[in-house]
Amino acid sequence: MHIHKLEQYWFIAIAAVLGAFGAALFASILVFGVQVPTPVSRIDPQQISTAFPEPGLRDLGNKRYTAHFTAQTWFFTPKEIKVPRGAEVTFLVTSKDVTHGFFIEGHDVNLMLLPGQISQAVTQFNRPGTYNIICHEYCGAAHQTMVAKIIVTE
């Protein structure tokens, strides 16, 4: 099959552009440490009260915390957590009923919450202020009211 010269150049350009995107992708993972949700563990959603720790914030010392959340129509538990500036928080979240989302506005946490799956993200809060955690997956009539807060103190 004959391929025109110009088209051959175009193929090279395509390869270069896609290669650049690919390189940027690897750089973002290897150099900047951006993380993508990966499987943590699975639980029987019928047994959440025994299989999943009591929702809330736990201080691990050294400004490191874990925060367990559950989502259900149409609220998160807990509704609010307070951490000091510079805190590194590991979020462990699951859903008790339908599909929900866990999205911290202005932050790099973006998780889907599925019943039976635990979603995890680690992030650091360096600026004091109030951050919304919103459910960003449609979960029924009052989906747009599903919000919790993270307060980062000085």
Next chain:
Amino acid sequence: MQAAHSPRRLPALTFPSFAMLASEQWLVGSHILTALAALFLGIFLGPFQAFRRSPFFMETFTDWQIPFFSYYYQALTVHGVINALFFTTFFIVGFSYFVTQRSLERPLWQPSVAWAAFASIFIGLGLVLYAIMAQRASVLYTFYPPLIAHPTFYIGLVLMVVGTWLVALNLFMTYASWRSDHPGEPVPLAVFALLTNFAMWCVGTLGVAAEILFMLLPMSLGWVKTTDSQAARALFWFFGHPLVYFWLIPAYVSWYTMLPKQTNSKLFSDPLGRVAFLMLMIFSTPVAVHHMFTDPGISMVSKAIHTFFTFIVAIPSLMTAFNVGAMLERAGRKRGGTGPLSWLWHQDFGNPVVAAQICAMILFIMGGFSGIIQASLTLNIALHNTSWIPGHFHMTLASATALTFMGITYWLLPLIRNRALWNRKVALGQVYTWLVGMLLFGHGMGAAGIAGAPRRTDFAGSPAGYLSVEAIPWLNSAAIGGAILLLSSILFYVNVIGTLAFSTKPVEDEAPISTTGDPHAPLILERWSLWLGIMFVLIVIAWGPVFAQVFDFTNGFKSLPFSPMGSPMQIK
């Protein structure tokens, strides 16, 4: 199939260029008119959604509701399901019958099967609409369980899918009989593309068919009490990405094979067009995990594999940009464009059919780049489920596809009605308002998404402080885009009704069909078993681990049963 000249070779059927045969008129006409009627229901909701998501609009008209709907998500379900699943399907099927019969110069294998398919999809549409309007199926067009809709919703979708399988069978058999009559000849490019499209569709729909038949419908009927949402999502998206190309390939058919005639030009390379269509088919499925990057139950390795293939599947669209771009350059130069760039603005911008396709391409270029960005695993973390995503697919689905289909309507509807398009100026106005409106809308939605506005959310009912302040101006500008698109949609339907009811002039635009393929196109490109085999291998590589994980084969095929509060959840 490579049999020598069969003695029963069908005589070529000749189709009039400026009219339709009666059988064609009925069959193609029924599909296209149903598609346009469906789009009528769906399209006008779009601007209203944009208004309802605009804080300025809702402060000005407090408590305003989308007309006829008591509930935002019910309207959004109609908009998504009708526009994305039924308008597209009816249009694509009608268009594919038209193109296949005319390009191959022969009737369909079985017109009766075509009518059975039509009936199946039509009843499917009715059932789905009933379920949504009865407030029993506000589950959006992705219908993720454990949200469960009324059984009629799923039965309607099953009828739709089964109908399209019959369509595919009919097209494949028509091609097979042409093939045996034409040994050694490449099939016309348009038909080649449509065959890849329906082959891809048949593979992709297996996922959603399994999801509905084994998980959702039985649960909705109360036969099973549990479901697994990660497994359901995997099956849905196995279908979801091929679905996206199912919408795109027919628009490409118009750009590759019809626009050259409409602009008095010639395609740069027919064989490379075939390669692009084959690539779209082969790589449509092993990429679909990019819709589930933030899902907890899918491994990093699977996410990386699908990201890799996602970059590959951008290649055929970039090849299209070259091939179709070079064709337009030739057209522009014929119209007096000189120099390296001036052919760009020496196009036939006064012809609505051409203008619609060029505007669709302009929007598609933006949509395509936003697509590569959001497909980059790590950037996706910032954008997943924000309004960036609908910003993206209104440039692709709602523009590259829908605006091209409107351009097709401007010559196809006259053939169906046997009258000229009612008003070309109105059509031009429609095209350019769509371009401007969609640029504003898409940009507003994208920027609001970067600022943190989620998609599929009825902000009018959110508590104070929910929406990030940076997103507010962009949601307002998206609503202005929506208002312009409302005008554009009205202009479109004025012309549709005008052409059906008031036009008196004879048909002006010829059916842009070629009955031959480029003789240089290598026949190996039609060795379907080879390409489908490669597609199958890639599916096993890319999806095997995903399904093994979500169905947990290591633990003895144990999915995570889940029953929402004991009984299927009826979302009102």
